[in-house]
Amino acid sequence: MKTKFLILVAVVALLAACKGKSSKDYEFINDRSAAMADTVAGADSTKMPAEKLVKTSDINIKVKDVRLAGEEIASLTKAYGGMVMHHQVQSTARPAHDVHISSDSIMRIAAYSTTADMMVRVPSEKLEEFTAKVSRMGIYVNMSRMDIEDKTLDYLAAQLKLKDRQELVSQQRRGKIKIKNPTDVLLLKDDMVDHKIENLRTDAAVKFSLVSLNFYQGDSILKEVIANDDPSVYNIPFFQRLGLAVADGWLLFIDIVIALANMWVLILCGLFLWRSFIYYKRQLRKTQAPAA
Template sequence: MKTSTFIAMMAIALFAACKGRNGGYEVVNNDSSTSADTANGSSITDSIAEAKPKLVKTADISFKVKNVQQTGDSISRLTAKLSGMVMHHQMGTSIQRSEDMRLSNDSVLRVSAFNTTADMTVKVPSEKLEDFMNHVSHMGIYVISSKMDIEDKSLDYLSAKLKLKNRLEMVAQQKTGKIKIKNPEAVLWLKDDMIDGQINNQKIDQAVSFSVVSLNFYQSNTIYKETIANDDPSAYKMPFGNRLLMALSNGWYLFIDLIIGLANLWVLLLAGIGLWMAFKVYKRKYPVINV
């Protein structure tokens, strides 16, 4: 049996198992033969044996340093020296506790204890990963944890490569009319899957060539002293003597305001005096007689 026939049957089985974006690919094979070609199976076995290992290395390290900012700069320089790249760098500071000590009415000494940490993600050539980890571990006071993992992507890479080869052959046979695909959109989906497979293999190649290292480091709490303005309004009160003089002055002004207020009521005072005098006259003319 021809090899092309076997490839066609393999493609049919592949599409039925994987399912396309619209529920599956519908394929019609013009060749009526159904037996498998063992030669093609042996070629796949040979490809597996000859495949180059695709080892993806990742690492992470956590350690304590004397100065976070200086260590971050040193790691960046080391990464560039090894032809790597810094993918992520974040440094942050958090105040652990703070205390204010009064120096005068308008100034305060603030003493703060703050913690500084940093996170970095770098890519370095895989063959230089161990050198990078050794250099970084010597930058710290001590290493809290260090880990390196190796994942073998060889079979995933080979699987995508063989699938791509089969799909390329199927597209070629579809163009020549040996294989007919009922749904025209399935051809586009097939080509998209081929592109996805190529992109995934390129990602694996990049992961094999460059290892990703995650770093976390911190330093001891730092004490910082600063003199700042007192933000408590109650601390800005006048001295006792000044406040007493101001109170006496305010009392005098209140007394004057009272006199002025009474002066404004002179009409009422005259009316009251008139009523009181009329009452006295009335009592004289009509004295009360006790029986």
């Protein structure tokens, strides 16, 4: 019987410990129901905020000149009180064709395409008017899209969470709630800052809409005269080359004469052997003639 009683006491103590942990170490030292009633009453009194509509738009158009179109869009954005957040122009060249127009010059003909990406921010109330004017800048529109996302409930949820945390901090300061772990206080305040920043970001997105623009132009042909990069085609004028050839021939003749002068002994030996061979053949013919 005593054993069963001890087991029952242990179970009750365990449940009490679990209940204490589940409240995130927040300890109410006064009337718990009164504190919670204050929080719920504050949450119920929160009014529905104004509509928080976040507008975004995407446009893809073909224009006559990418550079001029980019300048016009930037000027239009500034006129509406907006800002260019991103602007990138890129040209892609195809394989070039070289035409030889002289011995040292080449005309390089290349086709290239130019595209541009822009991200602009304009007041939301002027979004439709802005996108209509941008669309009229192009030759034709490939794609135009506008999205509207309702962030009202998300904004309200962040407001309620922030208010609950502010009320909790207020009760903690008044002594109605005691937070055992100081780290929890820092986490609670950080969470409050996050909700404030989230709502500020939503307000900015509601006030200004982001427009993503992509535009391009038809392929262009570029003709460029450049120097021939083949060293073998660069020669001096004809008469100068002829004079150098004569001079080289004379130098070669002199080298041959000098080489022959260096080999005079071999030349004499060769002449002696040749004359000896001729003499031998003559003597051989004379010897064979009487016998015939």
